[in-house]
Amino acid sequence: xxxxxxxxxxxxxxxxxxxxxxxxxxxxxxxxxxxxxxxxxxxxxxxxxxxxxxxxxxxxxxxxxxxxxxxxxxxxxxxxxxxxxxxxxxxxxxxxxxxxxxxxxxxxxxxxxxxx
Amino acid sequence: xxxxxxxxxxxxxxxxxxxxxxxxxxxxxxxxxxxxxxxxxxxxxxxxxxxxxxxxxxxxxxxxxxxxxxxxxxxxxxxxxxxxxxxxxxxxxxxxxxxxxxxxxxxxxxxxxxxxxxxxxxxxxxxxxxxxxxxxxxxxxxxxxxxxxxxxxxxxxxxxxxxxxxxxxxxxxxxxxxxxxxxxxxxxxxxxxxxxxxxxxxxxxxxxxxxxxxxxxxxxxxxxxxxxxxxxxxxxxxxxxxxxxxxxxxxxxxxxxxxxxxxxxxxxxxxxxxxxxxxxxxxxxxxxxxxxxxxxxxxxxxxxxxxxxxxxxxxxxxxxxxxxxxxxxxxxxxxxxxxxxxxxxxxxxxxxxxxxxxxxxxxxxxxxxxxxxxxxxxxxxxxxxxxxxxxxxxxxxxxxxxxxxxxxxxxxxxxxxxxxxxxxxxxxxxxxxxxxxxxxxxxxxxxxxxxxxxxxxxxxxxxxxxxxxxxxxxxxxxxxxxxxxxxxxxxxxxxxxxxxxxxxxxxxxxxxxxxxxxxxxxxxxxxxxxxxxxxxxxxxxxxxxxxxxxxxxxxxxxxxxxxxxxxxxxxxxxxxxxxxxxxxxxxxxxxxxxxxxxxxxxxxxxxxxxxxxxxxxxxxxxxxxxxxxxxxxxxxxxxxxxxxxxxxxxxxxxxxxxxxxxxxxxxxxxxxxxxxxxxxxxxxxxxxxxxxxxxxxxxxxxxxxxxxxxx
Numbered sequence: 001x002x003x004x005x006x007x008x009x010x011x012x013x014x015x016x017x018x019x020x021x022x023x024x025x026x027x028x029x030x031x032x033x034x035x036x037x038x039x040x041x042x043x044x045x046x047x048x049x050x051x052x053x054x055x056x057x058x059x060x061x062x063x064x065x066x067x068x069x070x071x072x073x074x075x076x077x078x079x080x081x082x083x084x085x086x087x088x089x090x091x092x093x094x095x096x097x098x099x100x101x102x103x104x105x106x107x108x109x110x111x112x113x114x115x116x
Numbered sequence: 117x118x119x120x121x122x123x124x125x126x127x128x129x130x131x132x133x134x135x136x137x138x139x140x141x142x143x144x145x146x147x148x149x150x151x152x153x154x155x156x157x158x159x160x161x162x163x164x165x166x167x168x169x170x171x172x173x174x175x176x177x178x179x180x181x182x183x184x185x186x187x188x189x190x191x192x193x194x195x196x197x198x199x200x201x202x203x204x205x206x207x208x209x210x211x212x213x214x215x216x217x218x219x220x221x222x223x224x225x226x227x228x229x230x231x232x233x234x235x236x237x238x239x240x241x242x243x244x245x246x247x248x249x250x251x252x253x254x255x256x257x258x259x260x261x262x263x264x265x266x267x268x269x270x271x272x273x274x275x276x277x278x279x280x281x282x283x284x285x286x287x288x289x290x291x292x293x294x295x296x297x298x299x300x301x302x303x304x305x306x307x308x309x310x311x312x313x314x315x316x317x318x319x320x321x322x323x324x325x326x327x328x329x330x331x332x333x334x335x336x337x338x339x340x341x342x343x344x345x346x347x348x349x350x351x352x353x354x355x356x357x358x359x360x361x362x363x364x365x366x367x368x369x370x371x372x373x374x375x376x377x378x379x380x381x382x383x384x385x386x387x388x389x390x391x392x393x394x395x396x397x398x399x400x401x402x403x404x405x406x407x408x409x410x411x412x413x414x415x416x417x418x419x420x421x422x423x424x425x426x427x428x429x430x431x432x433x434x435x436x437x438x439x440x441x442x443x444x445x446x447x448x449x450x451x452x453x454x455x456x457x458x459x460x461x462x463x464x465x466x467x468x469x470x471x472x473x474x475x476x477x478x479x480x481x482x483x484x485x486x487x488x489x490x491x492x493x494x495x496x497x498x499x500x501x502x503x504x505x506x507x508x509x510x511x512x513x514x515x516x517x518x519x520x521x522x523x524x525x526x527x528x529x530x531x532x533x534x535x536x537x538x539x540x541x542x543x544x545x546x547x548x549x550x551x552x553x554x555x556x557x558x559x560x561x562x563x564x565x566x567x568x569x570x571x572x573x574x575x576x577x578x579x580x581x582x583x584x585x586x587x588x589x590x591x592x593x594x595x596x597x598x599x600x601x602x603x604x605x606x607x608x609x610x611x612x613x614x615x616x617x618x619x620x621x622x623x624x625x626x627x628x629x630x631x632x633x634x635x636x637x638x639x640x641x642x643x644x645x646x647x648x649x650x651x652x653x654x655x656x657x658x659x660x661x662x663x664x665x666x667x668x669x670x671x672x673x674x675x676x677x678x679x680x681x682x683x684x685x686x687x688x689x690x691x692x693x694x695x696x697x698x699x700x701x702x703x704x705x706x707x708x709x710x711x712x713x714x715x716x717x718x719x720x721x722x723x724x725x726x727x728x729x730x731x732x733x734x735x736x737x738x739x740x741x742x743x744x745x746x747x748x749x750x751x752x753x754x755x756x757x758x759x760x761x762x763x764x765x766x767x768x769x770x771x772x773x774x775x776x777x778x779x780x781x782x783x784x785x786x787x788x789x790x791x792x793x794x795x796x797x798x799x800x801x802x803x804x805x806x807x808x809x810x811x812x813x814x815x816x817x818x819x820x821x822x823x824x825x826x827x
Contacts, residue, residue, distance in 0.1 A: 025139050058359070062362045077279060077280075080198055083198050087312065087313070090312050090315070090386075091391070111748040113748060114748045115751050
């Protein structure tokens with residue numbers, strides 16, 4: 001279709017009708033929007049759900065951040081305790097502690113017997 | 117009627133007009149709003165100050181990676197990161213605000229100072245470093261200071277406290293009111309902790325962050341040289357404020373994920389390291405002449421280094437891990453090198469352990485040597501003979517025997533001898549997992565200008581060659597391994613969250629440095645040294661050791677020598693010694709190869725490899741043997757357990773009761789039955805009752821004693 005074939009008169013008429021219709025206030029009725037009401041409602045609900053979901057997501061992310069902080073704190077405590085326990089595990093430290101406490105328990109003098 | 121209709125029509129038109137006006141107004145408004153929206157979205161640019169106030173808060177956060185840990189081969193923590201906190205106080209907090217409040221300022225300031233007093237008391241009780249007056253004085257001095265400089269107003273309360281202490285400090289009066297009222301400032305640092313304190317300190321290493329001395333190595337040991345693995349990579353994350361004023365991750369912005377550092381699993385066994393460290397401190401460092409000593413323990417089969425102790429004296433005379441001598445201090449090894457010489461002779465020539473050579477009073481006249489070998493003179497005297505076997509020469513560590521053997525067998529082709537030593541990888545520094553500044557420097561005589569009189573004969577007894585203790589122990593490990601020379605290694609794997617990312621393992625330096633038969637012969641010779649020779653300290657060790665002692669004089673520097681022409685002695689007749697014991701155990705099925713080398717300061721006395729190094733070695737062997745279940749006694753004998761009786765345990769609480777039959781009972785049941793029958797019990801032995809007196813069934817007086825024997 002060439003440029004000349006366009007029905008300019010019809011287009012101008014339609015625009016004029018639309019403007020006049022807006023002016024008259026019956027544009028929505030002219031477009032028969034009432035038929036689309038369920039879809040408009042559906043779109044509105046979708047919008048509302050989207051906002052609600054993003055709010056909930058934010059809440060969940062806040063909870064994640066709080067949990068992350070708790071985990072970090074626990075990690076720190078874990079690292080401290082692991083280090084403390086490891087330092088108590090030193091064999092010569094244990095031997096020294098046993099001597100100081102007057103214990104008769106000594107380091108083994110032979111490997112443990114194994115029952116087959 | 118017409119009039120009424122007109123009136124009605126007029127009303128209708130008026131209402132319709134009003135509605136039209138409203139409609140037109142709304143229409144105009146909507147057009148204006150839509151136009152404004154289009155303008156705001158496309159053309160309008162807000163003032164940046166206003167924009168920042170209306171936009172939700174956003175900030176870039178750099179995430180520091182968690183530094184990896186260093187583990188021993190059983191996964192025990194050797195080095196790890198633990199956060200530490202430095203606590204500061206901004207002493208001028210709210211000072212200006214109170215000064216500006218003319219109505220209540222003075223009162224509020226007084227209240228603040230009262231809280232500061234309570235805080236000082238709390239700090240003194242909690243930290244115990246200073247008294248409360250000290251804290252209060254410092255806080256008030258800083259508060260009253262007119263300096264605006266941060267350094268002046270900030271008071272460092274303490275450094276390097278743990279998490280719990282930091283939380284307790286946060287809960288103290290004034291500080292509990294938060295940063296903007298209490299002035300508390302906390303900085304977190306990741307400190308490296310060594311749970312086993314200085315054990316293997318030089319091997320585990322550290323980084324000298326503030327070192328500007330180019331002579332000093334900045335990156336020490338595993339910690340320094342594998343920092344690129346341990347450190348990880350920093351990440352970046354954008355965060356935004358939520359409606360509830362909380363900060364969450366902003367997924368719309370670009371973020372760089374943090375890459376945590378990897379853990380390094382080493383081949384070290386911290387228990388073996390502890391045993392070695394303790395033995396070294398007990399036997400070697402007690403000697404005032406010793407300036408340092410090192411010990412390396414290797415797994416025979418793999419070449420994995422299980423322990424590496426390096427103790428040297430500091431300026432205060434205390435021993436600590438300051439320099440890795442095992443890899444960083446090459447020296448003339450002395451008699452421990454005779455093993456390499458003997459191995460070469462056994463492989464290349466007709467010499468056997470039983471080959472006899474003339475003793476000649478311990479003097480090699482054909483070489484113009486005037487130095488007599490005292491060991492040979494003693495040997496001649498004790499055995500009333502003028503001939504000595506190679507094995508006996510090895511046992512007593514005779515220099516004469518080895519010089520003679522090498523001269524007789526390699527005089528025509530000295531290169532052949534040196535070539536063999538090269539095959540043992542003694543002339544080169546093989547790549548080890550860590551390095552030490554000033555280390556390496558192993559060398560054999562230069563092949564291009566070998567003189568048999570000096571280089572060849574001297575190198576046969578461990579002089580004119582330079583070797584680190586690690587190289588010597590690698591050679592002995594090859595003998596223990598039937599001739600297969602394993603490369604010593606320290607790094608087992610890189611791990612991330614417990615999963616192996618990169619695995620390293622044993623590698624072979626030389627698949628066969630000697631034949632299996634030669635290795636067996638060498639083991640026999642080394643066993644003889646500990647049984648009857650210079651290594652007798654190990655004779656009664658809990659498991660058989662095959663090893664060799666070595667005592668070498670250390671060449672002195674020009675400064676140390678002074679006017680003396682002898683490179684090994686100074687004007688005051690003082691020498692330095694390097695005393696070594698090296699070997700493997702159990703000799704018949706070797707599991708570990710170990711070396712101990714001690715270095716003395718300039719002194720008149722001597723230190724032999726068979727003395728304190730051998731004593732320390734013995735302690736290590738005994739302790740390792742006692743703790744390793746591989747050498748446990750396996751109890752296979754069968755034994756019959758006495759048949760147990762079923763049924764009730766006879767008791768006789770009411771009135772007199774006959775002696776119960778307790779044969780076959782365990783001690784607890786037997787005691788229960790006897791004492792409840794009103795008798796006393798005397799028992800012997802362990803196990804189950806096999807005998808009882810008197811026999812069961814008879815009635816005795818209450819309180820009589822029943823004797824039982826358990827087996």
